[in-house]
Amino acid sequence: xxxxxxxxxxxxxxxxxxxxxxxxxxxxxxxxxxxxxxxxxxxxxxxxxxxxxxxxxxxxxxxxxxxxxxxxxxxxxxxxxxxxxxxxxxxxxxxxxxxxxxxxxxxxxxxxxxxxxxxxxxxxxxxxxxxxxxxxxxxxxxxxxxxxxxxxxxxxxxxxxxxxxxxxxxxxxxxxxxxxxxxxxxxxxxxxxxxxxxxxxxxxxxxxxxxxxxxxxxxxxxxxxxxxxxxxxxxxxxxxxxxxxxxxxxxxxxxxxxxxxxxxxxxxxxxxxxxxxx
Numbered sequence: 001x002x003x004x005x006x007x008x009x010x011x012x013x014x015x016x017x018x019x020x021x022x023x024x025x026x027x028x029x030x031x032x033x034x035x036x037x038x039x040x041x042x043x044x045x046x047x048x049x050x051x052x053x054x055x056x057x058x059x060x061x062x063x064x065x066x067x068x069x070x071x072x073x074x075x076x077x078x079x080x081x082x083x084x085x086x087x088x089x090x091x092x093x094x095x096x097x098x099x100x101x102x103x104x105x106x107x108x109x110x111x112x113x114x115x116x117x118x119x120x121x122x123x124x125x126x127x128x129x130x131x132x133x134x135x136x137x138x139x140x141x142x143x144x145x146x147x148x149x150x151x152x153x154x155x156x157x158x159x160x161x162x163x164x165x166x167x168x169x170x171x172x173x174x175x176x177x178x179x180x181x182x183x184x185x186x187x188x189x190x191x192x193x194x195x196x197x198x199x200x201x202x203x204x205x206x207x208x209x210x211x212x213x214x215x216x217x218x219x220x221x222x223x224x225x226x227x228x229x230x231x232x233x234x235x236x237x238x239x240x241x242x243x244x245x246x247x248x249x250x251x252x253x254x255x256x257x258x259x260x261x262x263x264x265x266x267x268x269x270x271x272x273x274x275x276x277x278x
Contacts, residue, residue: 041257048250066251076236076252083217083232086148090155091212097156098163098212099205103197105164106171120164123157131157132225139226146228154226155219159212166211170204207267214263218256 043057048066050059070076098120105117123131135154136145144150174197182192198205220234227235233252240246 044250044253045257047247048254050247050250052247066248069248070251070255073248075231076233076248079231079233079236082148082230083234086152086155086232087213087216089152090216091159091209093152093156094159094163094212095205095209098160098208099167099201101160102164102167102171106168107176117164117168121161124161128158128221132222135222136225145226146230148230151223151226151230154222155216158219158222159215162211162215163208166204166208167201170201174200210263210267214260217259 046059047057049062049064050056051061051063051065052059101120105113105120132154135157139145139150139154142150144153178196178200179192182196183189187195217232218234220232220238223232223235224238231239233256237249237252240249
């Protein structure tokens with residue numbers, strides 16, 4: 001005679017079949033979406049090594065001619081230099097000012113803090129074309145429209161919200177009692193900040209800087225409004241596509257994809273080290 005305990009042990013758990021089907025369906029949908037998003041990358045990368053005169057898939061042969069075309073063109077290299085200069089400068093400014101703002105917002109206790117924090121996040125909510133138009137009108141009055149400093153300032157505004165978000169989370173997770181102990185032992189605030197706060201927040205700060213760098217390097221809308229005669233890689237790519245489909249763009253796109261993958265991997269590593277990812 002089978003006991004009730006044995007019967008419960010042999011009987012399948014209620015809903016297990018439904019849960020299994022749901023899990024498989026979720027996996028299939030997720031993989032399908034990822035493949036759909038990755039399909040352009042899987043097409044662009046092989047085409048960048050094509051020996052054909054025009055865009056052809058699959059490539060008829062292997063060649064590095066389009067990479068040679070990029071590195072041998074002075075205008076493309078100048079656009080790359082401008083992109084790097086603007087991205088490095090704007091991400092550094094965003095990291096400095098954004099970190100200071102995040103520290104004040106987290107540790108401060110004053111009226112209107114919530115409104116100011118929301119103001120920092122506005123560039124994430126407002127469409128970029130509106131932000132670009134507002135900066136265009138403001139910089140025109142200041143006389144810096146079409147200049148490299150103006151372009152750097154515009155990209156800094158774009159990167160600030162990301163730095164504030166990342167550093168706000170990092171500072172909130174850092175125990176304020178450690179700062180209080182350092183101050184109670186006679187350390188000045190500046191010494192405490194440099195010796196205690198910065199070393200602990202360094203991974204998060206590096207992640208915020210990288211995030212702002214990627215945002216700036218890929219930006220095209222604000223660049224079109226503010227750059228004037230200056231060309232960045234995204235702006236030149238867009239201008240080239242307006243005139244003709246230049247296969248050199250596939251080589252540049254492959255390089256940008258590689259940079260993005262390396263940057264995202266570094267961001268994930270830094271975020272894990274700083275505790276932003278568990």
